[in-house]
Amino acid sequence: MSSMSKVSILKPRGSYSEIPLYSGRVSAGFPGVVDEHMEDSLSLDQLLIQHPATTFFARVEGDSMIEAGIFQNDILVVDRSVSAKDNDIVVALLDNEFTVKRLKSQGTLKLKAENPNYPDIEVTGEHELVIWGVVTGLARSLR
Amino acid sequence: MIQTNDVTYALCDVNSFYVACERLFRPDLRNKPVVVLSNNDGCAIAMCDVSKSLGIKIGTPYFQIKHLIKQYDIEWFSSNYGLYGDISQRFNWVLQQFTDKVAPYSVDESFLIFQGIADNLETHCQRLKQTVWDWLSLPICIGLGPTKTLAKVANHYAKKHKQSTNGVVDLRNQTHRQWALERLAVEDIWGVGRRLSQKLKLQGIHTAWDLHNCDYKTLQRMFSVNMERTILELRGQPCFAFSEQPEPKQSILNSRSFGNPISSKQDLKEALAYHTTRCCEKLRKQSSLANSIQFFLRTRHGDHPSATLSLTEPSDDTSLFLSAIEQGLNRVYDSSEVYKKAGVMLFGLEPSKGYQSDIFNQTQQRPELMQSLDSINAKYGKDAIKFGSLGFDKRWAMRANARSPHYTTQWTDIIRLK
Numbered sequence A: 001m002s003s004m005s006k007v008s009i010l011k012p013r014g015s016y017s018e019i020p021l022y023s024g025r026v027s028a029g030f031p032g033v034v035d036e037h038m039e040d041s042l043s044l045d046q047l048l049i050q051h052p053a054t055t056f057f058a059r060v061e062g063d064s065m066i067e068a069g070i071f072q073n074d075i076l077v078v079d080r081s082v083s084a085k086d087n088d089i090v091v092a093l094l095d096n097e098f099t100v101k102r103l104k105s106q107g108t109l110k111l112k113a114e115n116p117n118y119p120d121i122e123v124t125g126e127h128e129l130v131i132w133g134v135v136t137g138l139a140r141s142l143r
Numbered sequence B: 001m002i003q004t005n006d007v008t009y010a011l012c013d014v015n016s017f018y019v020a021c022e023r024l025f026r027p028d029l030r031n032k033p034v035v036v037l038s039n040n041d042g043c044a045i046a047m048c049d050v051s052k053s054l055g056i057k058i059g060t061p062y063f064q065i066k067h068l069i070k071q072y073d074i075e076w077f078s079s080n081y082g083l084y085g086d087i088s089q090r091f092n093w094v095l096q097q098f099t100d101k102v103a104p105y106s107v108d109e110s111f112l113i114f115q116g117i118a119d120n121l122e123t124h125c126q127r128l129k130q131t132v133w134d135w136l137s138l139p140i141c142i143g144l145g146p147t148k149t150l151a152k153v154a155n156h157y158a159k160k161h162k163q164s165t166n167g168v169v170d171l172r173n174q175t176h177r178q179w180a181l182e183r184l185a186v187e188d189i190w191g192v193g194r195r196l197s198q199k200l201k202l203q204g205i206h207t208a209w210d211l212h213n214c215d216y217k218t219l220q221r222m223f224s225v226n227m228e229r230t231i232l233e234l235r236g237q238p239c240f241a242f243s244e245q246p247e248p249k250q251s252i253l254n255s256r257s258f259g260n261p262i263s264s265k266q267d268l269k270e271a272l273a274y275h276t277t278r279c280c281e282k283l284r285k286q287s288s289l290a291n292s293i294q295f296f297l298r299t300r301h302g303d304h305p306s307a308t309l310s311l312t313e314p315s316d317d318t319s320l321f322l323s324a325i326e327q328g329l330n331r332v333y334d335s336s337e338v339y340k341k342a343g344v345m346l347f348g349l350e351p352s353k354g355y356q357s358d359i360f361n362q363t364q365q366r367p368e369l370m371q372s373l374d375s376i377n378a379k380y381g382k383d384a385i386k387f388g389s390l391g392f393d394k395r396w397a398m399r400a401n402a403r404s405p406h407y408t409t410q411w412t413d414i415i416r417l418k
Helices: A031-036 A044-048 B017-024 B049-053 B062-071 B081-096 B118-136 B148-160 B174-182 B193-202 B208-212 B216-222 B225-234 B265-285 B318-332 B367-380 B382-399
Strands: A004-010 A055-060 A075-079 A089-094 A097-104 A110-112 A129-139 B007-014 B034-037 B044-047 B075-078 B102-106 B109-115 B140-145 B168-170 B251-262 B288-299 B306-315 B339-351 B415-417
Touching (some): A044 A129, A055 A097, A055 A129, A089 A110, A097 A129, A097 B415, B007 B118, B007 B148, B017 B044, B017 B075, B034 B062, B044 B049, B081 B102, B081 B118, B081 B288, B081 B339, B102 B251, B102 B339, B109 B148, B118 B168, B148 B168, B148 B174, B148 B225, B174 B208, B208 B225, B216 B225, B251 B265, B265 B288, B265 B318, B265 B339, B306 B318, B306 B339
Parallel strands (some): A055 B415, B140 B168
Antiparallel strands (some): A004 B306, A075 A129, A089 A129, B007 B140, B102 B109, B288 B339
16 A cells, blocks of 8 residues: 655745744724734745745755854855855755855956865866856754 | 637647757757667657558557667667656646646647637647747647547548648548548547457457448447447537546546645645546556656646656655655645646656565555655655665666766756857
């Protein structure tokens, strides 16, 4: 007999982490009024994700971005529908390999690590660079 | 200037969809041949153009291509329907950014309606194609025509001549249409198929153009109303409704708009159950098993909540899909919303012949079984389901030797970046 093994949900608005938000005062005896004043509950999805269909998550390995506040095991929110600007933190495909770096497009094209121990990567004609997506958010669990 | 309120149908179709999904998080595979195998790693179900040119076809058994995989260093995958379903939903969302009229036809193709764009429609479609590539790394082809059947024909050419057409073919123009239909065999027309085409050939009808020129009343008498409708569609007269249930291919779909918008969960559940039941009937009728089910809703605000659920092994058992739907609905349902439409799609199909079926599969209507399933789930929760499938987990794992990570549906499987 079969059973469910995995569930994937794509919903335009957040659905998992919701904290109900009430506006206005709750007056006893008028539940109907209270209901009408109930607003959409807050959702982290809504806060961090603008375009659910083009947003993917990635986990950080290593310490190359620590000075941008991005640490090992952090979860990056990567939006592929946003066009990258100078200074954006991007997920790039450099010679068909994924990397997360800061994009420097003023002057010479560079991928900059946010850690002095890592040299900048100058993107020359020998490299093939594709900007896969822009890092638009960060999620970290503290315990 | 073409009349701007003309309706144009478009068929958008992802080239080697499962392969594109596998490549999405594996850029190293961009220029490497890739093959995806069926549920039990039995045979090839999707392959890139290079693998195709090596003679690997849909349905070719794995043992027959083993040597090619080795010789040409082909990357092969067990099917990962969780991933494919998720990407399929994203694909349709992107299409909706270009027109609000999108009808999914299968897991990797959707019909669109464009209205009032007229002259620059090809440019619009090129932009759409580029966007789907930029945002989801999915290569697509688009066929345009005044009817769904002609959009299908146009898509056929776009796919066949990807380079020279740049993936977009427009058959709204009469001259182009004749050129295309003269070169298209009848069996390649949407909904005609091999059996019908043999009969047509006996009548001297070999090409789509031959059929186009037939007296449709005569052929309606000889064949069916559908044949008449196909002929009229070839002539540019729309006969198939936009979201009409097409011939099942690699997926089976059922959907309908509600007469009156509904918001109660119970009503939604019943609507989805209805569609699921119909889909499963069709599934059994064509002697197939399905591995995954996707449902989609449309809200008053035009949002499209949807969910994809996969079984641990393919089945044609309605009750299994019903409980899958219920599980998905619990996650997606929003009591403050009003819903206008619901639909269900089964995909990951394979022939049931040759698949070892268990004793539960001997009857189709088994309310007792469903009841006991429900009560077990209610009593023991998730673990009960797990317990029930324990005996199969091992076999299933063996049959999915090379499944890619669940990149988009499990936190443990998301890509890692340095």
